[in-house]
């Protein structure tokens with residue numbers, strides 16, 4: 001819960017995303033913070049230039065790479081959505097945010113515990129980038145919970161979580177893992193893209209660095225790339241320092257699109273949630289479907305943790321076909337009219353892609369009754385999407 005600083009009233013999510021980050025000195029009387037584009041910042045004199053060089057540049061114009069009020073406003077807004085957080089750094093993509101967060105924590109000789117259901121490019125960073133710098137990775141079962149204590153060795157430095165996981169949607173027991181991390185002095189990083197801080201306030205739950213592919217629900221319109229890392233107290237200085245060294249800066253134009261998208265994030269998420277649940281329940285009752293991997297349904301591994309810890313569910317989930325092969329799955333997806341075929345998600349339009357976790361997973365592979373399809377449920381009428389899926393399942397049956 002966040003309280004209004006003036007009235008001390010508790011504000012709801014829709015109010016918070018409308019208010020967030022709109023400081024008068026950054027908006028200058030305009031409703032949504034405008035685009036401040038800059039490389040050079042001019043100083044009055046050499047004395048002024050020298051005085052600025054020694055100062056903390058947080059929320060102070062210094063040079064374009066350190067940001068302008070456009071980026072500060074969005075970063076500040078994301079911080080305010082995470083009760084207890086210190087500050088947020090923005091990145092040109094979610095993957096860039098993950099890399100900076102990992103590099104701010106890990107050093108040569110360290111070991112990272114990485115959830116086996118992580119987004120594939122996160123695995124790629126562990127196996128290539130981190131490996132080259134002498135950092136080793138152990139993958140763990142997303143359902144490990146407190147059992148993660150058994151994997152902690154003398155060089156373990158950090159635990160990376162993603163809940164629910166990419167493609168297969170296992171929900172993790174975040175409080176149990178955080179408790180182990182705190183006991184052992186490990187840093188926790190969470191990819192919170194699916195839930196956003198509205199459905200899972202990660203810092204409040206004890207996470208040290210919470211990461212968003214803001215490309216998804218913050219931007220919300222499939223027209224910009226953006227990432228963020230929000231830090232718990234004590235973790236921001238290292239994150240900012242590493243991000244500056246890497247030369248990371250999110251563009252003012254893309255940050256503005258993020259700030260604009262954020263204003264409607266609560267109402268969009270409410271609709272994504274309602275439509276995705278309706279469609280997931282409809283799919284669960286179909287004979288062509290063996291299992292629906294939606295965190296809010298009991299058929300999803302880790303559903304009990306979702307029910308205990310989350311305030312809602314978003315618009316992305318997978319379902320398992322009842323048998324069938326690659327060709328039958330392609331017949332289903334290719335026959336859909338309203339669902340586009342493409343990567344990413346979190347925009348206003350629905351998407352469907354084949355999901356193949358078996359090609360990726362190493363620590364906790366699972367057997368599924370048939371091929372998986374991942375759906376992003378957009379803001380179209382749910383009835384239209386169900387009619388489209390009905391047509392797709394008929395094409396699947398015909399291809400069996």
Ligand SMILES: *Cc1c(COP(=O)(O)O)cnc(C)c1O
Nearest residue numbers: 093094095119191193213215226
């Ligand atoms: C898309 C995605 C990312 C990466 O974000 P980009 O902005 O595309 O780089 C990271 N994590 C998850 C869970 C994602 O779905």
